[in-house]
Amino acid sequence: MSVIYNLLYTLLFPFYLLLFVFITKKKGYSPELKERSVLYSDKKEKTLWFHCASIGELNLSRPLIKHFGSRYEILITVSSPRGKDYAVKNFPEAVVKTVPFDFPFLIKKFIRFYNPEALIVAEGELWYNLINESSKKIPVISINARISPSSYRIYKKLSFFIKKILEKFNLIIVRSKSDYDMLSDFTGKNIVLCGDLKFVSSKIKKKIAFEKKGKILIAGSTHHPEEQIVINIFKKLKKKYPQLKLIIAPRHLERVQEVIEMLKKEKISYSLRTETKRLETDVYIIDTMGELSAFYSYADVVFIGGSISPVGGHNILEAVLQNKPVIIGEHYEKISETVKQLMPEGILKVVKDEKDFEKAVEYFLNKEIDTVDFKKISEKIFECYVSNIEKVLGENTV
Numbered sequence: 001m002s003v004i005y006n007l008l009y010t011l012l013f014p015f016y017l018l019l020f021v022f023i024t025k026k027k028g029y030s031p032e033l034k035e036r037s038v039l040y041s042d043k044k045e046k047t048l049w050f051h052c053a054s055i056g057e058l059n060l061s062r063p064l065i066k067h068f069g070s071r072y073e074i075l076i077t078v079s080s081p082r083g084k085d086y087a088v089k090n091f092p093e094a095v096v097k098t099v100p101f102d103f104p105f106l107i108k109k110f111i112r113f114y115n116p117e118a119l120i121v122a123e124g125e126l127w128y129n130l131i132n133e134s135s136k137k138i139p140v141i142s143i144n145a146r147i148s149p150s151s152y153r154i155y156k157k158l159s160f161f162i163k164k165i166l167e168k169f170n171l172i173i174v175r176s177k178s179d180y181d182m183l184s185d186f187t188g189k190n191i192v193l194c195g196d197l198k199f200v201s202s203k204i205k206k207k208i209a210f211e212k213k214g215k216i217l218i219a220g221s222t223h224h225p226e227e228q229i230v231i232n233i234f235k236k237l238k239k240k241y242p243q244l245k246l247i248i249a250p251r252h253l254e255r256v257q258e259v260i261e262m263l264k265k266e267k268i269s270y271s272l273r274t275e276t277k278r279l280e281t282d283v284y285i286i287d288t289m290g291e292l293s294a295f296y297s298y299a300d301v302v303f304i305g306g307s308i309s310p311v312g313g314h315n316i317l318e319a320v321l322q323n324k325p326v327i328i329g330e331h332y333e334k335i336s337e338t339v340k341q342l343m344p345e346g347i348l349k350v351v352k353d354e355k356d357f358e359k360a361v362e363y364f365l366n367k368e369i370d371t372v373d374f375k376k377i378s379e380k381i382f383e384c385y386v387s388n389i390e391k392v393l394g395e396n397t398v
Contacts, residue, residue: 029081214243
């Protein structure tokens with residue numbers, strides 16, 4: 001297995017590298033080739049290693065990083081350049097590095113530098129050598145593990161490979177019963193169901209400097225063509241609700257200019273977060289990273305993107321846990337378990353088209369929703385994660 005994977009990875013690596021460097025530089029980031037090749041030296045003792053692909057996984061892991069940070073020096077690796085920038089700014093107490101390319105000798109060298117007690121992988125990053133080589137030296141734990149039905153079908157076709165890699169984990173903590181059932185087809189001895197860690201991480205409240213005016217509709221983590229749909233609805237509702245304001249936070253910051261062009265075409269006034277902290281225009285664009293969840297506290301209605309565009313849906317809990325009514329489209333495959341859990345609470349609506357979307361926004365603008373207490377749910381989930389991780393860490397220190 002290792003021989004086949006490493007042969008294929010080595011053969012394809014030059015093409016992957018060229019494509020990766022091109023895309024990364026096009027987005028305005030450094031590819032961090034020196035770090036990815038471990039062309040540096042360092043020496044640490046008793047670190048706890050968290051691997052988080054990008055910003056979402058970093059935010060997910062934050063409660064655990066904070067909890068275990070009192071006992072271990074935290075080591076964070078990230079895959080994306082945006083994630084690296086975010087981690088450096090938001091986790092100053094941690095050592096932050098870009099994850100090495102997936103060659104065995106690079107993973108071994110990295111482990112020698114940092115001597116981790118364990119590797120905790122957020123949400124199913126399955127780089128073979130990262131997992132395989134680490135598991136030879138330290139426990140490897142997967143947190144908030146998930147698998148979509150489409151991924152499950154792919155996994156079934158590659159079941160021999162998937163079984164080999166999942167069996168390297170000492171512990172896999174899954175977020176839902178459906179994830180548990182599907183992953184159990186590949187390995188059952190090391191899986192625990194604790195629930196969605198986002199019920200914990202999404203409760204962390206950030207403070208921002210911002211002045212609210214009027215009622216606010218927030219469109220968060222949006223993709224094409226969701227911004228145009230929201231702008232169309234906003235224009236119609238603005239006639240009924242003159243004080244209504246719209247905040248748009250594109251999922252990818254490189255699309256901010258695209259949103260600006262839409263607003264110019266519609267002759268709608270706008271301002272940028274990086275230019276002002278006051279909402280004095282019709283539309284306010286969040287062109288910063290890491291602030292969206294804090295903005296939800298100012299919202300009267302929230303739309304979460306990646307759900308009209310066929311992405312599968314993004315985190316709805318950051319808004320819901322602040323008792324803000326949320327609207328999503330019908331493409332919510334990635335968050336289906338959370339949607340099922342929240343639908344009976346009356347805080348969430350799924351819309352099928354633009355007309356339905358407009359009705360949902362107006363409904364929530366005129367309705368006082370009941371406050372839901374999520375405290376017990378989040379505490380139980382967090383205790384489950386901590387106790388199971390501590391068991392593995394305790395075994396490793398004997």
